[in-house]
Amino acid sequence: MLILAPMQGLTELMFRRAYNQCFPGALDSSVAPFVSLTHGNCGGREQLEDILPERNEGSIPVIPQILGHELEEFVRMADCMGDLGYTEVNWNIGCPMRRIAAKHRGSGILPHPDEIREVLDYVVPRIKPRLSVKMRLGHRSADEIFDIIPILNDYPLASVTIHGRSGKQQYGGSVDKERVFKAASMLKAPFIYNGDICTAGQWSVVSGRWSATSGKTLAGVMIGRGVLYDPTLPLKIKGIEGDYTEMTRQFVTTLYDAIERDYPHDIPRLRKMKEYWCLVYKSLPVSESAARAMLRLQEIKDFRKAVDKAIIGN
Numbered sequence: 001m002l003i004l005a006p007m008q009g010l011t012e013l014m015f016r017r018a019y020n021q022c023f024p025g026a027l028d029s030s031v032a033p034f035v036s037l038t039h040g041n042c043g044g045r046e047q048l049e050d051i052l053p054e055r056n057e058g059s060i061p062v063i064p065q066i067l068g069h070e071l072e073e074f075v076r077m078a079d080c081m082g083d084l085g086y087t088e089v090n091w092n093i094g095c096p097m098r099r100i101a102a103k104h105r106g107s108g109i110l111p112h113p114d115e116i117r118e119v120l121d122y123v124v125p126r127i128k129p130r131l132s133v134k135m136r137l138g139h140r141s142a143d144e145i146f147d148i149i150p151i152l153n154d155y156p157l158a159s160v161t162i163h164g165r166s167g168k169q170q171y172g173g174s175v176d177k178e179r180v181f182k183a184a185s186m187l188k189a190p191f192i193y194n195g196d197i198c199t200a201g202q203w204s205v206v207s208g209r210w211s212a213t214s215g216k217t218l219a220g221v222m223i224g225r226g227v228l229y230d231p232t233l234p235l236k237i238k239g240i241e242g243d244y245t246e247m248t249r250q251f252v253t254t255l256y257d258a259i260e261r262d263y264p265h266d267i268p269r270l271r272k273m274k275e276y277w278c279l280v281y282k283s284l285p286v287s288e289s290a291a292r293a294m295l296r297l298q299e300i301k302d303f304r305k306a307v308d309k310a311i312i313g314n
């Protein structure tokens with residue numbers, strides 16, 4: 001099972017819809033970027049816009065994600081998601097952003113296993129959807145996970161996704177696969193691997209390594225940046241052949257057309273296109289210097305023309 005990782009500002013509905021239009025079924029599932037628990041405003045339509053079922057038709061199947069630890073708000077939000085038809089919600093205890101972690105949210109809760117237990121104790125028996133968890137190895141230290149797994153094992157979680165970095169590492173350094181596997185082998189819930197899968201070879205090393213250590217197959221591999229660098233990566237992993245460059249060209253065009261539709265103003269429109277461009281150009285026949293020069297263009301029409309020229313050749 002290949003799952004698209006949640007990436008705030010990148011894997012929202014517009015991306016997921018364009019992706020599934022070009023590569024139907026290539027990604028089996030996705031987790032939506034987090035919805036934050038804010039006092040007094042849980043489950044407002046605006047917060048849930050990205051996961052409204054009618055808007056997600058024809059898109060990659062999606063699991064909503066919650067960030068925060070406020071007990072009553074958590075239950076209210078999960079039940080709003082349940083009322084929309086979701087049978088699973090995901091709890092984000094991996095986000096490393098300083099201002100978030102400082103409030104014991106995201107990875108900031110990982111050094112406090114007692115607080116994790118308090119949330120699970122309160123939330124799990126009260127909500128209708130099943131709960132899954134997405135976490136890092138720890139916040140300050142990559143060993144924190146070993147105090148957390150026994151707690152997670154006390155609850156009937158749908159799955160646990162582990163990203164092999166600590167919060168302090170943010171996205172730097174390398175993923176500690178060995179520690180991930182060690183922690184995952186203590187886990188009762190189905191295990192989903194996440195972190196630095198950018199090639200089919202890396203996927204196969206991780207899957208093979210897990211089978212060899214645990215005798216089990218992975219419940220899933222969650223991929224974020226790898227899909228943004230190379231949108232055809234899930235096809236390569238699944239052994240679906242084709243003209244990958246041409247497929248990537250079509251996808252970029254579909255995505256940019258969607259951005260043109262969804263962003264009425266030029267400045268945010270251009271910013272959005274550039275956000276994707278600086279990742280996806282790596283899998284197109286565009287030189288690094290040409291791609292970087294394009295990022296300096298200030299007018300949307302110049303940028304779009306340059307992209308068309310670079311990828312379509314007209």
Ligand SMILES: Cc1cc2nc3c(=O)[nH]c(=O)nc-3n(C[C@H](O)[C@H](O)[C@H](O)COP(=O)(O)O)c2cc1C
Nearest residue numbers: 005006007008033034092163195196197223224225
């Ligand atoms: C820009 C950005 C936004 C992210 N937003 C979220 C988020 O909303 N929820 C979450 O659980 N993880 C979020 N992540 C973490 C990713 O889901 C994923 O765990 C991380 O990128 C590692 O996987 P990868 O190496 O396959 O990209 C984000 C990461 C980035 C770089």
